Amino acid sequence: GAVVSQHPSWVICKSGTSVKIECRSLDFQATTMFWYRQFPKQSLMLMATSNEGSKATYEQGVEKDKFLINHASLTLSTLTVTSAHPEDSSFYICSASTGGTGANVLTFGAGSRLTVL
Amino acid sequence: AQSVSQHNHHVILSEAASLELGCNYSYGGTVNLFWYVQYPGQHLQLLLKYFSGDPLVKGIKGFEAEFIKSKFSFNLRKPSVQWSDTAEYFCAVNFNTGKLIFGQGTTLQVKP
Numbered sequence: 001g002a003v004v005s006q007h008p009s010w011v012i013c014k015s016g017t018s019v020k021i022e023c024r025s026l027d028f029q030a031t032t033m034f035w036y037r038q039f040p041k042q043s044l045m046l047m048a049t050s051n052e053g054s055k056a057t058y059e060q061g062v063e064k065d066k067f068l069i070n071h072a073s074l075t076l077s078t079l080t081v082t083s084a085h086p087e088d089s090s091f092y093i094c095s096a097s098t099g100g101t102g103a104n105v106l107t108f109g110a111g112s113r114l115t116v117l
Numbered sequence: 118a119q120s121v122s123q124h125n126h127h128v129i130l131s132e133a134a135s136l137e138l139g140c141n142y143s144y145g146g147t148v149n150l151f152w153y154v155q156y157p158g159q160h161l162q163l164l165l166k167y168f169s170g171d172p173l174v175k176g177i178k179g180f181e182a183e184f185i186k187s188k189f190s191f192n193l194r195k196p197s198v199q200w201s202d203t204a205e206y207f208c209a210v211n212f213n214t215g216k217l218i219f220g221q222g223t224t225l226q227v228k229p
Contacts, residue, residue, distance in 0.1 A: 034217065043207060044161075044219045093161070095217075106217060108153075110160040 023094035140208030
């Protein structure tokens with residue numbers, strides 16, 4: 001079946017540095033990918049919708065300059081947390097649509113845990 | 118605003134007990150409905166989904182869910198839970214916007 005790979009699975013960084021998280025669809029092409037953030041014991045909050053070849057669409061309250069999303073190919077989307085601070089520590093999960101655009105057939109990655117010291 | 122609400126935040130059951138987890142959503146238009154499960158330390162997996170047709174949907178591992186349009190609900194059920202069902206369960210809705218909105222999640226703990 002469809003597989004989505006995220007890398008790194010966990011990362012620790014110093015405050016003020018930037019961290020890039022990759023999301024790859026391994027055996028299918030994903031026109032659309034979604035980035036979620038999950039706080040401990042809480043639900044997934046949609047951060048942005050990433051469309052290949054175009055700018056990402058951010059949800060209300062998500063800083064686009066803070067969370068840079070690039071979807072340069074049909075198999076790769078990246079999330080860069082710029083100038084990370086401890087409050088950015090979280091679990092970031094990407095998902096890719098296997099049914100073209102839209103969220104009806106989603107495969108999720110295993111997530112990337114970011115800890116900012 | 119479009120929202121998804123799960124009423125049960127933490128459920129504790131004994132093995133063989135029946136399970137029902139509530140999920141309600143706002144909005145009265147066309148929706149696609151999903152239940153996902155997240156086992157400890159693992160990524161989200163799709164349990165079942167509803168797009169159209171028979172409102173009673175059967176998924177993996179003996180789970181089923183019923184879509185009741187008049188109640189804006191999509192409750193998850195399982196007649197007899199097992200210890201291995203211990204996990205976090207998320208209801209999610211695509212409000213015909215191409216995005217998936219998740220409920221708050223329900224932690225299910227099954228005692229052996």
